[in-house]
Amino acid sequence: MAQTRAVRTRATIVRAAGELFGERGYHGASTTDILERCGLTRGALYFHFPSKEAIADAVVDHQAQALSAPERESPLQATIALTFAYADSLLRDPVMRGAVRLAVEQGTYRKPDAAPYEGPQEAVLGLFLQAEARGELLTTADPHAIARLMVAAFTGVQLVSDALTGRGDLMERLTDLWRYLLPGIANPGLLPHLRVPDLDS
Amino acid sequence: MAQTRAVRTRATIVRAAGELFGERGYHGASTTDILERCGLTRGALYFHFPSKEAIADAVVDHQAQALSAPERESPLQATIALTFAYADSLLRDPVMRGAVRLAVEQGTYRKPDAAPYEGPQEAVLGLFLQAEARGELLTTADPHAIARLMVAAFTGVQLVSDALTGRGDLMERLTDLWRYLLPGIANPGLLPHLRVPDLDS
Structure with missing residues (x-):
């Protein structure tokens, strides 16, 4: 159950980040923008991804x-x-x-x-x-x-x-x-x- | 004579900016980087170009x-x-x-x-x-x-x-x-x- 939620949270982050990178490019979208769009805390974000670069890698994948x-x-x-x-x-x-x-x-x-x-x-x-x-x-x-x-x-x-x-x-x-x-x-x-x-x- | 020098200065700026944008992209190169590379003052730069965006346009041209x-x-x-x-x-x-x-x-x-x-x-x-x-x-x-x-x-x-x-x-x-x-x-x-x-x- 906890794992399912973790998977879902990760997907939510990747989706929000993918949308933002697509609209604004890598530099145009900050981690704050990503957090705002997916409605998560910074702690939740860094639990899944150590850096903005790591989120970008997940989007590319x-x-x-x-x-x-x-x-x-x-x-x-x-x-x-x-x-x-x-x-x-x-x-x-x-x-x-x-x-x-x-x-x-x-x-x-x-x-x-x-x-x-x-x-x-x-x-x-x-x-x-x-x-x-x-x-x-x-x-x-x-x-x-x-x-x-x-x-x-x-x-x-x-x-x-x-x-x-x-x-x-x-x-x-x-x-x-x-x-x-x-x-x-x-x-x-x-x-x-x-x-x-x-x-x- | 003055015009020749102006033309030459403009070309120097476009060259330095073109090199830097090619190496680092638009966001990776600041006007300070451009000034450092071409050895000009900020005043000389803004005499020719009102903004970094205007320099980028000249590079695209x-x-x-x-x-x-x-x-x-x-x-x-x-x-x-x-x-x-x-x-x-x-x-x-x-x-x-x-x-x-x-x-x-x-x-x-x-x-x-x-x-x-x-x-x-x-x-x-x-x-x-x-x-x-x-x-x-x-x-x-x-x-x-x-x-x-x-x-x-x-x-x-x-x-x-x-x-x-x-x-x-x-x-x-x-x-x-x-x-x-x-x-x-x-x-x-x-x-x-x-x-x-x-x-x-």
């Missing part, structure tokens, strides 16, 4: 929940679906927006670090390797190179979409990314069968 | 110098060359790195703003429209959509390259971006004639 690929027959289709599900969670979940903003601006709270990109890269690479094994990729497409490219291009697409339209055109931009990239990576026979966009909801 | 396309026979080849020249200036010029970091993190010093993306987008769109007129693009490639995509993807590529390798793999990543994107945008007859990477130096 939150993106892992958006990295399990939706079930699809084709691994390449599953990759497409994964990116649209991730984009969808960015639109729906303020903690995801906080996680992504901290990743992009992470130099502002600690040294640049590979961690926030490793999870997405591994998820996408795993799917591209399956796609390669199934003959879904062009033989000229290197799964490692296109996984790296997809994560970087997606990062830029969501960032610029946020700056220019508050992510209002995110889905349209992501559709374009796949539309123009697929001819360079997918087996031409597969192209007419791929669905872009691909969203469950 | 600095990227315009990297947006004139190198001369090439083919507009599509000129687009490729432009992106490599821009990447090269990121590697060589610390003020460019400051400009790009402020653009990416601009929400931290003022509201998100289209300005830093407008210049690159116009430059790339102008070239893609020429490429379309010359029959260099696939008829399925919309110049507006691919200009928007190129600017966003480039933004992400340089950002993730910076976070993971301090931009050590920037040229390799940019080469991959073009390599995998060209089949979706360029006339197939042109493909074997395009040079990637394309750098003057």
